[in-house]
Amino acid sequence: MRALLCKEFGPPQNLVVEEVPSLKPGAGQVIVRTRACGINFPDGLIVEGKYQVKPPLPFSPGLELAGTIKELGQGVAGLSVGQRVIAFPGSGGLSEEVSVDAGNVFPMPDSMDFTTGAGFTITYATSHHALKDRAQLKAGETLLVLGAAGGVGLTAVEIGKVLGARVIAAASSAEKLALCKQYGADELINYTTEDLRGRLKEITGGKGVDVVYDPVGGALAETAIRNLAWMGRYLVIGFAAGEIPKIALNLLLLKSSSLVGVYWGQFLKTDPKAGRAGMAELLSWYEQGKLKPYISATYPLERASEAILAVTGRSTKGKVVVTVD
DSSP states (O other), X not given: OEEEEBOSSSOGGGOEEXXXXXXXXXXXXXXXXXXXXXXXXXXXXXXXXXXXXXXXXXXXXXXXXXXEEEEEOTTOOSOOTTOXXXXXXSSOOSBSEEEEEGGGXXXXXXXXXXXXXXXXXXXXHHHHIIIIIISOOOTTXXXXXXXXXXXXHXXXXXXHHHXXXXXXXXXXXXXXXXXXXXXXXXXXXXXXXXXXXHHHHHHHTTXXXXXXXXXXXXXXXXXXXXTEEEEEEEEEOOXXXXXXXXXXXXXXXXTXXXXXXXXXXXXXXXXXXXXXXXXXXXHHHHHTTSXXXXXXXXXXXXXXXXXXXXXXXXXXXXXXXXXXX
């Protein structure tokens, strides 16, 4: 089978497509024939050796995928050969076959195509876990989404609206904000041309926002925290800006606010029952038409390094997917 390989940690340009042996499932695992693989910001960090998880070399990147089950390992129940599924292997998605723990495999709705399924798992599950489980976002509350047109950001806008929040989308261009508006954002802030602090005070009447969803980090983080409402919650999603903010903790004390970490992959491993229940709700929302994944670009496997560079360069909107037909 073909696989995109990382043979040494470095820039995505160093990745190569090569033939590697086919896989056999271990106990409790399934082999999935990959049809498409979603690209996420951590993919770039992983191949450069900058992520908190470092797979043993050589490895194939790719955290999430959609495909069909090729083979079942011993003890696997509830799944069948040939079944269409989405999966979260953690790595290996950018290859024609991948071995996945059965608990990280989810039946794909008949109405969902492989490209859509490939980009569904991580972004939607992260935002669902963040907003519903960690922030306990309530109907009528105000949600600020930074990097709102990106992969996770746009799903946070959608899910925020499903949960009944007033959503403020903040992004770096008018084009990105127009997409956020299409996905339900109530208010828009261009933090390249507008003063984020001033606009938040204007929009909220000085009250501040109840929840901040921040996959960006960097210089915007402190401004967002300073504009939390009383007992507000700041969700730590990621650091796409490249800088991990250093926060003065007195800012949290003054408003009884909370700094809340979000790591869906570990949540799924620690509480698989709750993690799978969250995925079931998301897939139900998709079938009801409440969620409409936005795929901005697709690439063939041979150009997967370009796809990773596009995502890490923050030039994309929504999801980027690599097809592995």
